[in-house]
Amino acid sequence: MNENLKVTVIDHPLVQHKLTIMRRKETGSNEFRQLLREIAMLMGYEITRNFPLEDVEIETPVAKCTAKRIAGKKVGIVPILRAGLGMLDGMLDIVPAARVGHIGLYRDPKTLKPVEYYCKLPSDVADRTLIVVDPMLATGGSSSAALTMLKEHGAKSLILMCLVSAPEGVRVVNKEHPDVPVYVAAVDDHLNDKGYIVPGLGDAGDRIFGTL
Numbered sequence: 001m002n003e004n005l006k007v008t009v010i011d012h013p014l015v016q017h018k019l020t021i022m023r024r025k026e027t028g029s030n031e032f033r034q035l036l037r038e039i040a041m042l043m044g045y046e047i048t049r050n051f052p053l054e055d056v057e058i059e060t061p062v063a064k065c066t067a068k069r070i071a072g073k074k075v076g077i078v079p080i081l082r083a084g085l086g087m088l089d090g091m092l093d094i095v096p097a098a099r100v101g102h103i104g105l106y107r108d109p110k111t112l113k114p115v116e117y118y119c120k121l122p123s124d125v126a127d128r129t130l131i132v133v134d135p136m137l138a139t140g141g142s143s144s145a146a147l148t149m150l151k152e153h154g155a156k157s158l159i160l161m162c163l164v165s166a167p168e169g170v171r172v173v174n175k176e177h178p179d180v181p182v183y184v185a186a187v188d189d190h191l192n193d194k195g196y197i198v199p200g201l202g203d204a205g206d207r208i209f210g211t212l
């Protein structure tokens, strides 16, 4: 069923174990937030694996040498509000010098279409790799709209990182943004008639911020 989807599932045992705890309805906001932060860090580690390196001349206390550093401008992390904020600190734990942009989108509960309410981006988006983060890729409307907004601001190198996805959402992003690699921890079964991922984990924003 998922064979046509262009998506990388990060199946590291630590990620999968933590995700299972997050899915449980008994898991409270405090633990949910902490696990999301940890998973974001682990996923970020995998996603940045192929970032290009360049040589730099340095001097250690012992000798001069040529060492490696990440090439190019500092990466940008762009959480989709609110739920994407839950993945920001985990990313900043491993890329502390990253620039941070914010895109505010909520899903209209009737139409399930994304509604934009905020956008503030780092400078020079055209020259940075931007990692868009949102725990849930459901219909794909929010992620796709965020990627479109970033491209309208000049972004050229984009990565989408979500925790749980539905095949429907991956399909939409693949179709509308074939240039954007998609990383997830799980591709779940389907969407229900309210646009929630099944089995999923519920409303990520509500679970992170305790607004159920």
Ligand SMILES: O=c1ccn([C@@H]2O[C@H](COP(=O)(O)O)[C@@H](O)[C@H]2O)c(=O)[nH]1
Binding pocket: 080, 081, 082, 083, 084, 107, 112, 114, 134, 135, 136, 137, 138, 139, 140, 141, 142, 143, 169, 195, 196, 197, 198, 200, 201, 202, 203, 204, 205
């Ligand atoms: O099971 C779900 C499904 C969606 N969300 C929230 O909605 C958006 C993504 O929905 P799209 O339909 O892909 O636009 C996401 O930002 C979540 O905040 C959810 O929490 N749980």
Ligand SMILES: O=P(O)(O)OP(=O)(O)O
Binding pocket: 080, 081, 082, 083, 084, 105, 106, 107, 108, 142, 203, 204, 205, 206
């Ligand atoms: O996508 P939504 O409407 O669930 O937004 P939020 O992340 O603020 O819960």
Ligand SMILES: [Mg+2]
Binding pocket: 083, 203, 204, 205, 206
């Ligand atoms: Mg929500």
